[in-house]
Structure formats: structure tokens, C-alpha cells
Amino acid sequence: MIRDILVNLAQGVETDVACDYAASLAASFGAHLTGLSVAYEIDVPPFYMGALPTDFIDAQVLENQAAAEKAAARFSAAAAAAGLSHEVRSLSASLGVAANSFAELARLYDLTVVAQPDPDKPGPEEVISETVLMESGRAVLIVPYVQTKPFTAERVVVAWDGSRPAARALAEALPLLHRTKVVEIFRVVTHADDEDTAGTEVARHLSRHGLSATVRKLPVASGESVASAILNEVSDQGADLVVMGGYNHSRLREMIVGGVTREILNTMTVPVLMAH
Incomplete structure (x- = not known):
């Protein structure tokens, strides 16, 4: 049975298709749902450090933290409204570290849900989805970025x-x-x-x-x-x-x-x- 589901939370989108689909999946199975919210750190090569103003980097870090908090709040509200047992896990890391950490976390869940990368809106989804597929040792359910229907598998x-x-x-x-x-x-x-x-x-x-x-x-x-x-x-x-x-x-x-x-x-x- 599916009792424990993990979902990667998207940022900067009007609708988090993976989150919504995972919530409907968790409701169908009576499963606990965990959302991972990542505040992405700026991974700047050393030879570029001097070319980027410190205030720009600081502002970007704050913006990423705010986006992660917004994604977590949206997830919690949606899960609570659906009456789901749920929790949020937070992480501050570069994209590469976050992807590997997500894959390690996924090893202790029955199913992991991620979103298909949207070619018109570049983001971390491609790295996240491929890393968890290759490295978690578990199945991954990938949701199309155009998905509108809740979980069904008739x-x-x-x-x-x-x-x-x-x-x-x-x-x-x-x-x-x-x-x-x-x-x-x-x-x-x-x-x-x-x-x-x-x-x-x-x-x-x-x-x-x-x-x-x-x-x-x-x-x-x-x-x-x-x-x-x-x-x-x-x-x-x-x-x-x-x-x-x-x-x-x-x-x-x-x-x-x-x-x-x-x-x-x-x-x-x-x-x-x-x-x-």
C-alpha cells in the first residue's frame, strides 16, 4: 500500500501541478504527504564572485527564501483543506545539493511525485526529477506541467x-x-x-x-x-x-x-x- 508520499514543491508558479496531484493521490490512499521546500542558494563560480555585487547576492538569497516559504505555506494550506496528514521539510542548498538530498530523502517514501519540466519556464524541475529517478532507488511519479485532473488511474x-x-x-x-x-x-x-x-x-x-x-x-x-x-x-x-x-x-x-x-x-x- 501507499502510505507515505513525498512531493517536490514548485516555486514561482500559479499552480503547483505536482503538489495538487500528490494531494489528491494522498487523499485517495489515506497517505501521509510530505512537501519539500527548497530555498535555492546561488552557486557562483569563484572567478565570478568579484563581478557580482554583494547586495545583489543577498537580495537573491532573500528572494529565494521568500519563494520557498510561500511554496511551503501554499502546500500546508492545500493539505489542511483536504484533511491530509502532512508536514513540510525545508532545505537551503544549491540545486545540485538539493537534488541529491531530495533523492536520498525519497528512499524512505513509498512514492515520490515531481513535476515535468516546463520548457517555457526554465526551473530546477529537470535536475530534480532526473536525479530522484536515477538515485533514489524508488519509483517516481512525474506529473505533466499541463495536468489539471486530480489522481485517477482507471x-x-x-x-x-x-x-x-x-x-x-x-x-x-x-x-x-x-x-x-x-x-x-x-x-x-x-x-x-x-x-x-x-x-x-x-x-x-x-x-x-x-x-x-x-x-x-x-x-x-x-x-x-x-x-x-x-x-x-x-x-x-x-x-x-x-x-x-x-x-x-x-x-x-x-x-x-x-x-x-x-x-x-x-x-x-x-x-x-x-x-x-
Whole structure:
């Protein structure tokens, strides 16, 4: 069961989609919700220190502290209004230190919720989300920056590639899958006529947990986008959630040449539960 949820609190936004979604998730499971609010310190390279006035740095520090306090207050008000058991944890650190600290903290929570980076509003979300995914050892639920609906998981697509990250994601998603009406095991295959029993085996495993799942295979030609195939299936099925492994290849390789995880993180339209 999901009893303990952690969420990274956004700053400088009108609506904190991760916070709102995490609150609805916590309410659904009767879970305790913890929000982490970070007052980001200015990480200035030594050779730039002399070029920045001290009063500018001090003003920026105060501004960041005020933003963190505002995010914490907004979280507390929303959690209290929803009748949730909740707490705020505060941290003052540079982005790199904060991301690593958040990942360490996430190891002792059932589920961690973060927001998808908004390309039109650069912020710390990309570093935070990728670090917690890679370093926490737990599943991470990433919420699209355009998300408006509260938590629901009536229709779920499990993107199964047989990898270790996919296996971890499936295992950690089980409490969510028990809230579903429809579970689809989605397999991307190279040729439609290839013998492929992996999806059937996943469905067999889920049946032992009292879950019924259908299996769908989609042949994708070499060079075609697997991420697009997954997202198209999500759209066609009207899915509420995707479950998949993250960074089966190295993160550096995906940053340089692209990859399924990177493309999903950039173009996702529904919440995605990932594990590495």
C-alpha cells in the first residue's frame, strides 16, 4: 500500500501541478504527504564572485527564501483543506545539493511525485526529477506541467520492454494498478509476426495479484519512435497513467543522442510512473 508520499514543491508558479496531484493521490490512499521546500542558494563560480555585487547576492538569497516559504505555506494550506496528514521539510542548498538530498530523502517514501519540466519556464524541475529517478532507488511519479485532473488511474498503460527498470516500475505500480478498471500491457515489437510471449507473461503475473490485463503488440519499424508509439497508444486508449522503466540506456547517452525516456519526459501528456 501507499502510505507515505513525498512531493517536490514548485516555486514561482500559479499552480503547483505536482503538489495538487500528490494531494489528491494522498487523499485517495489515506497517505501521509510530505512537501519539500527548497530555498535555492546561488552557486557562483569563484572567478565570478568579484563581478557580482554583494547586495545583489543577498537580495537573491532573500528572494529565494521568500519563494520557498510561500511554496511551503501554499502546500500546508492545500493539505489542511483536504484533511491530509502532512508536514513540510525545508532545505537551503544549491540545486545540485538539493537534488541529491531530495533523492536520498525519497528512499524512505513509498512514492515520490515531481513535476515535468516546463520548457517555457526554465526551473530546477529537470535536475530534480532526473536525479530522484536515477538515485533514489524508488519509483517516481512525474506529473505533466499541463495536468489539471486530480489522481485517477482507471485506465493504465504498462509499457513493457522486459528490462530491469520496467520490472521495478511494474512492481512499485501494483498499489496503483489495484485502483484501475483497465490495464493494458503495451509491447513495441520489430515485426508483427515475431513470436512474443513477454506481454502474456506480464499478464499472468498480474493475474496472481488479482488484476486482469489485456496485451497489445505494435510493430514499429527500425528508426521509428518508440516514445511516440507509447504516447499515441495512451491517447488512443484515453489512459490516465503510464507505467514504464526509465533510462534503460545511460542518461548521458540519452542526453546526447536521444532516447525513449528523454522523449517521454519532454512530450508526456499524462502522469508517468517511472523507475530506474
